[in-house]
Amino acid sequence: MGEILIGTCSWTDKALVSxxxxxxxxxxxxxxxxxxxxxxxxxxVDATYYAVPSMRNSLLWAERTPPGFRFDVKAFSLLTGHPTRTAALPPDLRGVGRDSGDPGLLDEVWDRFSGALRPLRQAGRLGTVLFQFPPWFTPGTRAEILLHGARKRAAQWPMAVEFRHPDWWRDDHRARTTALLKDLDVAAVAVDTAQDLPTSIPPVTPVASRELAVVRFHGRSTTWGTGSKEDRFRHTYAGGELEEWLPRLTSLAAEVEQLHVLFNNCCADAAVRAAESMTRLLASHGDRRAATG
Structure with a gap:
């Protein structure tokens, strides 16, 4: 049975701080x-999606956390094909005429992102780098080529992939998606969302890497995928909603060395409270491998 680490998708979210x-x-x-x-x-670490991280921050994060603590770092938006504002780039890369399609810019951002993570990796604090691909990233040859290219660039990192288009995990494509991620040696990310929307991701729990699996609880808002951040992720998990995941989590943990369970319902303290509840539920369920701080 692998170790289950439970936490949240941010510790700096303004709503949590307040x-x-x-x-x-x-x-x-x-x-x-x-x-x-x-x-x-x-x-x-959600902030790294919005801006390229700094080596200084990685050093501080490593210094301020105990041995065994893990940071799952979200890949910068440019690295996963999301629209990226010029203002999100490092100041010296905001030159006139440069855009997200500039190969030289992309190379430089990859290099800087990788360098910034080095202190976390050296300190044993880097859990994985999460590549969350946008809803328009659909299954097909072009997507598979892009995934292989990303994995080649990130060869030195542990890597996890979350898809936001449901076709990746529908019954008729699930086996191919799992085989692709196994071939890339990346962890698959399972998600919990509302299940009555056209964009709903099936709550499947594939295992693509024996080292790691990740489950992200996004909340069950019926506006998931649209509206403001608060609208998309506003949800307070009820005990029954968490309990239904217990057999899935224990099954996943039986197949991997480590399972990361992360709550993204980041409105006020809803995520930390859900993480605390899931920790208690797993302990009472008989899984003593669920770790706390």
Missing amino acids: SGWYPPSRRDAEGRLRHYAEQFPVVE
């Missing part, structure tokens, strides 16, 4: 991370 979850004495940058790492053993 919710009162952090003690008054620990609301500066260092205090928040140290407090979070005392409660949970894993966190997703």
Whole structure:
């Protein structure tokens, strides 16, 4: 049975910071991370999707967390084909005439992103790099070529892939998707979302890597995929909604060395409360491998 690490998809989200979850004495940058790492053993770094991270931040994150803590780092938007604002690029890469299709720009961003993660990797804190592909990234030859290209560039990283188009995990394509990810040696990301929408991702739990599997709980808002961030992820998980995942999680953990369970319903303290509840449920379910901070 693999180790189950439970956490959230951010520790710096403004709604969480203002919710009162952090003690008054620990609301500066260092205090928040140290407090979070005392409660949970894993966190997703969401900010790296919006801006290229810095080596300095990676060094600080490693220094402020204990051995065994893991950061799952979300790939910068440009690396997964999402629209990327010029203002999101490092200042010296915002030259006139440069856009997201510039091969030289893409090469430089890959190099900087990789370099920034090095301190986390050297400190044993890097869990995986999460490549979340956009809803228009559909199954097919072109997508598979792009995935192979991304894996080649990220050969030195542990890598996980989340698809936002449901066809990747529908019954008629699931086996091919799993085989593709196994061939790439990347972890598959399972998701929990509302299931009554055209864009709903099936709640399947494929295993593509024996080292790691990831499950991300996005909440069950019926506006998932549209509207504001608060609309998309506003959801408070009920006990029964979490309990239905217990057999899936224990089954996954039986096939991998480590399972990361991350809550992305990031409105106020809903994500940390859901993570706490899932930790208790797994413990009462008899799985003593569910780790806390």
